[in-house]
Amino acid sequence: MSTVAYITRNASGTNQHGTSAEGSPSVIPTNGATDISLNLDPSDVQSYARRGRDLHITLFDGTVVELEGFYDPVATGSKNLFLSDGGDFIEVVLEDKADGMLFASYEPIDISGKWSAYDDMVFLDVDRIEPVVAPLAAPLLGGLGGLGAAAAGAAVLVGGGGGGDGGDGDGAIVPTVDDADGTYDVPEGDPDGVTITGTGEAGSTVEVDIGGVTGTTTVGEDGTWSVDFPTSDLPGDGVYETVVDVVAPDGTTYDDLDGPTIDIDTEAPTVIVTEGTKSVNDIVNGDEQESGTIISGTGEAGATVTLVIEGHSQTTTVDENGNWTVTFSSDEIDTGEYETDIEITTTDPHGNSTVSSDVLVVDTETTVAIDTGLAGGDDLINAAEAAAAAGVAITGTAEAGAAVEVVVEGVTRTTTADSNGTWSVIYEAGTLPSGTYDADISVTSTDTAGNSATADSTIAVDTEAGFVQLSDDPIETDDVINEDERADGVTITGTATPGETVTVQLGTAQGTVVADSNGDWSYDFAASEIPEGTGDLDISATIQDSAGNTASDTDTVAYDTEVTNYTSADQNDTVGVNLQQMQQGFTLQGTVEEGSSVSVEINGTTHDAVVDSSGNWSLTVDGDDIGSFSQGGLVATVTATDPAGNVDTLMQPIDIDTLYETPEFAGTTTIAGQIQSIFLDESDDALTMYSLDSSGNATQLDATETSSGISGVDKLDLDTPISDGANLIVQSTDDAGNKSSTLVIDQENPTSSLLSGLDGFNIDAIDLVFEDGTDGANLVLTEALIKEMSDNSDTLTIRADELANVTHEVTLTGATEITSTVSGYSAYSIGDATVLIEEDAGISLNGTPVI
Known part of the structure; x- marks a missing residue:
């Protein structure tokens, strides 16, 4: 295919x-x-x-x-x-x-x-x-x-044939059918039926076929024939060609002779409405009523269709395509909302007729209205309502199901009236222009029938509240409220629309003031309304007009009424300072708020401390900074000033202890050439002992303090005995950390390396210890060596056990005897150094016995 x-x-x-x-x-x-x-x-x-x-x-x-x-x-x-x-x-x-x-x-x-x-x-x-x-x-x-x-x-497909088996034959009578080209109509209820007639040779047999229904007869002596078809015997509706077959007496056949056309239409015509009536769900609205009410449908081609409404009739003929249309003028169809019957009569060309009915639904009216009391009931849209997330609602009433179009300031919204006839549209935030004006509202509703109605109204718009502004000048000159400024109260200033009431808020405190004729205003907040401590306070100035519009300006101000994180490392304890610290310097330190400055007043003198970027402060002072004060307790006054100008003071106690006690050697216990114990004058200080070789190399000795059995004498038992004749250092350390040592020499000619290598031991005394009958020590000292031996002072005390057969020689080149302040000791100066030599102890200075 x-x-x-x-x-x-x-x-x-x-x-x-x-x-x-x-x-x-x-x-x-x-x-x-x-x-x-x-x-x-x-x-x-x-x-x-x-x-x-x-x-x-x-x-x-x-x-x-x-x-x-x-x-x-x-x-x-x-x-x-x-x-x-x-x-x-x-x-x-x-x-x-x-x-x-x-x-x-x-x-x-x-x-x-x-x-x-x-x-x-x-x-x-x-x-x-x-x-x-x-x-x-x-x-x-x-x-x-x-x-x-x-x-x-x-x-x-069947072919028509005019001739029979025998043909015409000479002298034969050829049969005919009357009115062969005619058409016989058979309408509904036709009482007569159809009669087919013709001529032929007498005695001939005639068979007539109409749509499969046949009738037979014989040609009469007069050469005519007739066959009746009652209406009830005819085939169904349709157009049929009559076919006649004739058989002559001699057997000659004449087949398929044409006869009249039989048009049978015994069924009533039908008519169907397709537009304009209730049966097809159409409603005549106002525009259709005014321009002419049109009703259309389909029916039998050529049939007439007549519609009667309220006594008014319109007639038309169904066209060849089976369509028909009638129009009733506005004078024939009344306005309003109602239903009325329609009588429809259709008659086909055969005279068959059918009467039916329908209903005309007319709705030419509708209404629409705009509510009053919009925008919160006052018909006034303020700034808050115009900017609200829910938007501005315009509401009203209309016919249920009507389409509603609302136009406000050129902006259109559409909706449908609900089953109660109410409608509402929303104008979202920012939809309507800001300002002060009357906005026109135009509403058009179109009901389900297509009728329209309009309504107009206005609504006031006022979204402008005037102005208010906080001053640009810093509050309290730097936008920080310190303790002194808080105590005096704080003033907030600004400008606003003249005559407007300004609500001023500082933190949680609030007050009102009226802007003067120049628009200036100020408000004072008392100290009790301002918090203490450190933080930020929100500031706002707000006005509200009669429409409910508000305008505001905001700012923040810091408040700092205290020095924070302020400490001295030992403020709850006393700072202990010993002689070494007085000489080398000691440090006071602590923390403070970042950006602060710190000063320290000691013994009448003020010193500026150093404050780093993290707020750590420190000050190093020494004896020169303290002045004449060298012993006992004093208090340093530490003062901090933070960036806001707040001041705070701490008191730091300082205990100065520069006194030291030099151990006094009292003898040893020696067994078999080994020193077992060492005796010292009684002391509360901590004692440490070292042995020295001839070159001055020191080795710490472990010892245990035990009872000497002698009043005023301490005994130290060596854990490991040492050889008799060894040089010793006995060092005492008091609670303040002051250290002082005695050098015990049992060496005939102590070398300069022995003495000069003792830096750090603070050798303030030398004990010369020898056995009876042996040669004494030969000790050579210089100013520099004396100063080098101790940081405590430049005074060296030399002692010895008085033995009849032992003489110790001390050489001090350039020494000058001076008045002694210590009983039993002669005093000599050599440069800036001083030497005290025990009298009557067998010691000679520069060859002269000291007595």
Whole structure:
């Protein structure tokens, strides 16, 4: 099947017949068509698919039929597709599926009545005759109504023959049928039926066939014949050709003689309303009533249709396509909301008549109104309402279900009135212009019948509240409120619309003031309204007009009424300072708020401390900074000033202890040449002992303090005895950390390296210890060596046990004797150093005994 016959019909009812082009796809143009009929049976079709604007139909034999432009829009909506074969007429309903494929369902259309709107689009079963032949074949088949497809096809295929077996024969009387070209109408209720008459040879047998109903007779002696067909015996409605067969007495046959056309129409015509009445859910609105109420429908072609409404009638004739329309003027249809009966009478050309009824629904009225008391009940939109997240609602009433269009300041919103007839639209924040003006409201409602009504109103808009501003000048000159400033109270200033009441807030405190004629205002907050401590306070100045609009300005100010994080490392304890610290310096330190300055006053002198970026402060002082104060307790006054100007003071106790006690050697216990114990004058200080070799190398000795059994004498037992004759250092350390040592020499000629290597031991005394009868020590001292031996002072005390046979020599070049302040000791100066030598201890200075 490479080609397919088709019929298309456009909106004006014009048909076009044709056959698709050969090949695949087999193209059929459908531009402008509203109905397309294809000479196909559903069993011929494999699938349907949409390809852009075209519909592709794939047949089981592989042919693709392309309906070009099938999806192009037409004025009546989408196109209708039908399949027709063998007198059947089927509508194809297509539903979209995935990938452009379509699902087809088939809905047969009943065309068995006496008239159908699709009669001229039906293909008959005549070996798929070309479509142009189908309309011509239909009359020959008596129309499609009442005939099966097979019967119609058979009628077309049967050939008519005029001659019989014997022909005319000489002298034979040829039979005739009266009024062979005439048409006999048989209307509904016809009492007479049909009588077919003619002439022929007397005695001839005559058989008359009308649509399969036959009647027989014999030609009378007068050469005429007549056959009656009562109405009840005639076939169903349709147009039939009378066929007469005659057999002469001699056997001659005359077949298929033409007789009159029999037009049987015994069924009442039908009429269907398609527009304008209640049965099709139409309502006549005001515009339609004013321009003319139109009622349309379908019916039997050529039949008259008369509609009567409220005594007014309109009559028309159904056109050849089965359509009819009447129009009632505005004078014939009253306005209002009501329903009225319609009487419809249709009469076909045969005189058959049908009376039916319908209802005309008229609705030419509607209303709309705008509520008052909008925008919170005062019909005034202020700034807060205009900017609210919920928007501004415009409300009103209208007919239930009516479409409502609202226009405010050129901005349109639409809605539908609910079942109670109320409506509401929202104008979102920012929709309406700001300012002070009257906004026009225009509302149009259109009810479900299409009637419109309008309403107008206004609503005031006032979104401007004036102005208010906080002063740009810093509060308290630096935007920080310190303790002194808080104590005096704080003043907030600014400007505003003259005469407006300004609400001023500082933190949680609040007050009001009226802007003067120049717009200036100020408000004082008392100290009790300002918090203490450190933090930020929000500041705001607000005004509110009669419309409820507000304007405000905000700022922040810091408050800092205390020096924070302020400490001295030992403020709760006394700072202990010993002699070494007095000489080398000691440090006072602590923490303070970042950016602060710290000063320290000690013994009447003020010193500036160093404060780093993290707020750590420190001050190093020594004896020179303290002045004459060298022993006992004093208090340093530490004062901090933070960046806000707050001042705080700490008191730091300082205990100065520069006194030290030098151990006095009292002897040893020696057994078998090993020193077992060492005796010292009694002391509360901590004692440490070292042994020295001849070169001055010191080794600490472990010892345990035990009872000496001698009043005023301490005894130290060495854990490991040492050889007799060793040099020793005995060091005492008091609670303040002051250290002082005694050098015990048991060496005849102590070297300078022995003495000069003792830096750090604070050698303040030398004990010369020798056994009786041995040579004494020969000790050579210089000013520098004396100063080097101790950091405590520049005074060296030399002692010895008085032994008759032992003499110790001390050499002090350039020494000068001075007045001694220590009983039993002679005093000598050598430069800035002082030497005290025990008298009567067998010690000679520069060759002269000290006595």
